[in-house]
Structures are given as C-alpha cells and as structure tokens.
Amino acid sequence: MFQEKIKDLMNKGSRNSNVVAIIDDLMKERHQQFSEIMNMPVPLVHAIIKRIDKERKEEKKQVDKMGRKRK
DSSP, rough: OOOBBHHHHHHHOOOOOOHHHHHHHHHHHHHHHHHHHHSSSSHHHHHHHHHHHHHHHHHHHHHHHHHHHHH
C-alpha cells in the first residue's frame, strides 16, 4: 500500500502555508531534520501534529490555571 509522503505534497505544488507550518512545527518542536520530514508518511505527520496540538493546549491550560491562582 502506497502512503503519500510530505515530499509528494511538495512536488504537487501544494506549498501552501499549511504544509510549510507543518514542516516548521516538526523542525522546531520535534527537532526533525528537513530531509527526514520529507520522507515521513502523511498519516504519521498528522498524528504527530495532533499530539503537538494536544501538548500545547495542555500547556496553555496550565499557564491559565497558574495565572488565575496569582490574582
């Protein structure tokens, strides 16, 4: 079964801001190399991005909670 990779999206001209944001997130948050990201299957990237989003929401929740305690 063929799994589309990120580089396949880039080759199709889908260099929109979503693909660029995904690559940027993986490089910053997970310290992935650009060449590794290009060869990652799209479903895996989607799962990682969902996890990053979940972590960010939890961090924001904790920050908000601490902010309320200080008032």
